Amino acid sequence: MSNTGHQPRSESPLHYGLTSQVTENASSSLVVREIHQGCHLTLRGDSGDTQFAHAVLQVTDVTLPTKPGTYIRSGNTSIYWLGPNEWLVTAASDALSLESALRQELKGHVAVVDVSGGQTQVNLSGEQVGSLLKKASVYDFGSWAEASDQSGRCTQTTFASASALVAKNADGSVDLIIRRSFSDYIMRWLLDAAR
C-alpha cells in the first residue's frame, strides 16, 4: 500500500448492526458476538488429488476435510467443507498473505478467492442456542454429534429468510458465517428471536 498519509478505516459487516459487541453475561441464555476474522478464503480443487490436500495442510496446518458437512480446525485456522470441491478457510491472519501462500503451493486446476470483505462470523452461545436454531432453520441440528476442539459438523443452510454456514463448536456454542449484505437483517432477526 502506498504511503500517502491515508489511514484506512475498516468496518466489519456488523459494525453498525451489533452495537454492543461484547455482551457476555453469564446469566444470559443467549449470547451473540461478532468474531470478525481477518481472513476468509474460498478454496476450490480436487480433494482426490493428494498433492492438493498435502499442499493445503502445508500452508494452513489444517487437514483438508473431505467428509461432507464437517470442518477441521487448528488454532485459529478452520477449513469448512462446503462441497465436494469447495472449502472455506478462515484464519486470523491476513487474507492476502495466506492467499498468495496457497497460490504458490497449489498446482493444477484450483481456485483461491478472497471473500474476507463479504463475510463475517457470529458466535452464538448459551442454553437457548438449540431453540434458536430450530427457529432459524429447517435443518436438523439436533442430529449432530458433539464437536471436538479439532473438528465438528457444519452445514450451509437457510437461516431465517437468508442463509448461513452453521458450525458447532466443542463448547456447545455455534458459529454462523454469514454474508455481509445480509448481516444487518440476520442480526435484527437474532435480536428479535432472542427477546
Place this chain on the structure above:
Amino acid sequence: MKQLNRLPNAGRTNPDQNINFTFNGKAYQGVMGDTLASALLANGVDVVGRSFKYSRPRGIVGHGAEEPNGIIQLGSGAATVPNLKVTQVELYEGLEASSVNGWPTINFDLMGIMGWFGRLMPPGFYYKTFMYPQKLWMTYEHFIRKAAGLGKTPVEADPDVYDKLNQHCDVLVVGAGPAGLVAAREAAEAGARVIIADEQSEFGGSLLASTQILNGVSASQWVADMVEQLKRYNNVQQLPRSTVFGYYDHNFLTILEKRTDHLGLSAGKGQRVRQRLHRVRAKQVVLATGAFERPLVFAHNDIPGVMQASSVSTYVNRYGVAPGSKLILATTNDNAYQTAIDWHTAGRDVVAVVDSRQSPNGELVEQVRALGIQIAVGHGVIEAKGGKRVRAAMVAPLNESGSAITGEVKRLPCDLIATSGGWSAAIHLSSHTGAKPVWDESIVSFRPGDSKQQECSVGACNGTFGLRDGLIEGATAGAKAAQLAGFGLGAVQFSPVELVELTQEPQQALFLVPHSRPPSRAPSQFVDLQLDVSAGGIELAVREGFESVEHVKRYTALGFGTDQGKLGNINGMAILANALNQSISETGTTIFRPSYTPTTFGAIAGRDVGELFDPERYTSAHRWHVEQGAKFEDVGQWKRPWYFPKVNETLDQAVNRECLAVRNSVGILDASTLGKIDIQGPDAAEFITRMYTNSYLKLAAGKCRYGVMLKEDGMIFDDGVCACLSENHYLMFTTTGGAAGVLAWLELWQQTEWPELQVYFTSVTDHWATATVTGPNARKVVAKVCQDIDLTPDQFGFMDWRDGTVAGVAARVFRISFTGELSFEINVPANYGRYVWEALIEAGKEFDITPYGTETMHVLRAEKGFIIVGQDTDGSMTPADMNMDWIVGKNKAFSFIGQRSLSRSDTLRDNRKQLVGLKTIDPNIVLPEGAQIVSDPKQPIPMSMQGHVTSSYYSANMGHSIALAVVKGGLNRLGDTVYCPAADGATVPAQIVSSVFYDPKGERQNV
C-alpha cells in the same frame, strides 16, 4: 351469581378458585379448570347462539373440537378473536365473550320472529335464490353475511407475538389419550426422539372424564403417572394445548401450540409468544386422535339441552357440572349407558334410557338396570320438545331395523337429552395424507385407509374403541415406530396395563331416528347444526339430482362450518346413502383437508412480519447514505439510494440536479450491489465465451468487455462487463437482480453440460464495494487519492482495468461507463467500502462531487440508449431487437447459448418489436412507462398495438423528455410519428428517433 349446576364432586377443577367472566355482557363466575363451556353450563346458560340459517336458539352440544353451536367472539379491540368454540376456550379471570351469531341479541332475535327467512335459504340457496339478477349479488351477500354472523375480525394490527419452530423427531405421537401415552413411552424407551402433542390443556384424552381403574389406580392418577414417566426421558418433548392441524407429504406435520391463550387475551403483552407453529418433520407418526361420538338425528334435535352422551359424562366427571337435572339417554349402544350411571352417581334423575335395540343385555346395561333406571328397549327419541330448553322427549317404539315407528308416541318430560349413535373414528389426519377412508359396518364407522405416509393409526381413531385393545395397539405401534426410525427391536418393553373392561353387545347402526312424518314433512331433523342442514335438505338435494357426496356437500353446505362437520358428516352420508338406496361404502365420504381446526394467520406468519418480512440487504456505505438523507429504492432485496434530495427538494429537482452534475462535473454512485463472480480455471475463457454472445478468447489481462447472455431461446437474460484479471482468471459483473440467477446458470452448464471444462465460479458480490466516479472531472478526483495507477488516457484507456491503491486501500479500478461519461469504477474490499467512499467524497469536494442514486443512473443511461435488462427487455427480446446485433459474434468456433434460436424465422421477422427512442412532440410531456403505442389514434377499437414505452424520463441535459420504446419494425420507422393513448383519454404524439439521445458518437466516455 350462584352456579346452579355445580356438583359437589369437582372433578379436575379447583372449586376454591373462582374466576369471573362475562358472556354477552352478563357477569358470571366459574372455577379454575373450567372451559368457557363448562362454566356456562354450570351457570345454567342454555342458549349460546343462534343458528346460521333459521336463527334457532342453540345450546352447547359437545365438549371439544366437535362443538357446532358454541361459537363466540373473545374480547374486543385489536386482540379480539372470532369464531372460537366455547368448549376449547379455557376460562381465565376477566374473560369477555359474546355469541357470534344472534343479531340483535341471542334471546330476542329479529330473525327468530321472521321465521320465514329460512325459507329463502333451502339447500343450494346461494345458487338458486340469489343467482339473479347478478347486480344484486353484492346486496344479497351483505345481508347473508350479516345474518350469518361469522364473527368480526379485528381491524387494528395484531398486538400479539407469534413464532415458528422447525422440529425434527423420530416418532411424533398425535394425541395423548391412553393409546398415545403408551405409544410415546415405548418409543421413548427405545431411544427415539419423541414429540407427543395433544390439543387439550392436559394430557389424558378420554381418561380425563373416565371412571375406569387402570393398574389399580384411578384413570386420572394413571395419566399423571404416565406424564411423570415421560418427563424423565430427555428425548421426549411434551406439547399440551397443541393441535396437529395438518399432515402433508414427506411426513411433514404442522402443530399449533397455544401458549398464552388460556391466560387471557394478549397475556403475552407483545413479549411472550401467544401461539407457536411447530413445523415437524417426523420419521414416523403414530396417530392416536381418538373418536367423536355420533349424535342421533331426530326432530328438533337442536333445542338447547340435547347433548352428546359422552359430553354429559365429561361435564359431570371432569368439570363437576351437571348440565340439567332430568336426563333421558337415547342410545344405540352399550357404551353410552355409562352416562346414565355417571348422571345417577351425580345424584341427578335419569328419567329413562331409550335404546333402539330390541334386547340389550350387556354388562353396562345390566348395571343400569340394577340401579333401577327405566330402560325403554326397542324405542327411540323421535322428537325433542321445547323452545330455549328441552322440556320433553317424544319417545316411540321402533321396528327392529330402526326404520319405522311401530306404536304409540309417548311424551316424557325431561330437560336434558343425551344421545349416542356410536363412535366415529377421528380419521382426519390420516385423510390429509390422501389415505381413502374405509367404511367398516362392524364398528359402524370409517377406518383410516391404507397409509400413504410413514404413519399408523392406533386406538379409537383406528376404530379400536375398547380401552384394553387401544392400549395394546398403542404400545405395539410405539415400539414399532421407534424400530422403523432406527431404534430398538420393535418389541414392547412395558408390561400391559391391567384393567377390567366390561363386555359390550353389538351396537345398532342407526343414524336418522324415524318420525311419524317423513323427513320432508317432519319438524327439522338436524344433521349439521352449525349450518342448519337437515335430513330433509339432504333428501331434497337427492331429489334434485345430486348423487356424489362431494356435490351434495357443496349443495347443502354440509360440513362447511368451522367444526368441519365433525358431528354431522357421517350421519349426513348415511342419510344420503339411504336416500340414494345404496350402502355407505358405495356413497363414500368427503375428503378431510387441513386445517383440522381453525388456525390463526398470526401463527402462520410468525415473525416474518414488519421489518423481518423480507431481508434488507445493505451495502457497506449504507449508513452514509442514510446520514445524507437518501431516499431508497428496493432493487431485489437490496436497499439502493434512489436519489439524494437536498432540503425541500422534490424527486424531479434532485434528479435534474444530479444528472447535470454528472455531465458537467462529477458524480458518485454506490454500485456495490452489482453481481460479481470470480471465474478461474484453464477453460475459463472458453466457458465465458460460450455464455456470452461475443468472444473473450483474446481478451488480455487488464482489459474488460461488455457482453449479453441469452437463454437457449435466444432472448437476453442478463448483461454486464467481464474483465480478464490474469491468465485463466476473470471477474464477471452481472446485473444487481440477476446475480444469483447468473451464478446458478453458470454452475448448471458447467456441472451438467460441460463438466470437461475446468473452471470454478465464486460469488464475490459481498466482498467488493464499488464506487463509480463519473463525469468530466472524474480523473481529477481519482488522481487525488490514487497515486500508483497511471491515469493518463493512453496508459489507462476506456474498457481497461488496473490494480492499485485508492486512499491507501488495495483496489481494482475499472474504466467502465454506464453514464457515457469518463468513469472509474473503484472496487475495494467491503470492510473499507465506507472509508474509501468518504475519501472520494472528500477528494471530490472542490469539484462539487454529487452523490446520485438509481433514478439519475437510469436517466443518464437512457440518454445514452443503454438498456436495462428487465426494464427495456422482458425475456422476449433478442440482441437484434435491442439494436445490438454488433455484440453477437458470428464467427465463434464453438456455439454460444441461444445462438441457434437467433436464426429461427420468428427471431428474424422484420416486424419484431425493436428498441427505438421516442421524442414527444411536446417536449415537457413525460410518457408513462408501459404506455401502449399506436400508429393511428383514430383507428376504431380494437386498435393495432405497435409496441410500448419501456423507459421514460425528463432529461435535464437534453432539455426535453426522452423515452425508450419497443416498436414493431421500429428501426425502419425512424422519423415516423406514433401515438400513445393515455389513461386520461388524451393521446400523446411522439416521433420515433434513435435510441441514443446524447453524445451519439460515444466520445465522452473515451477520454
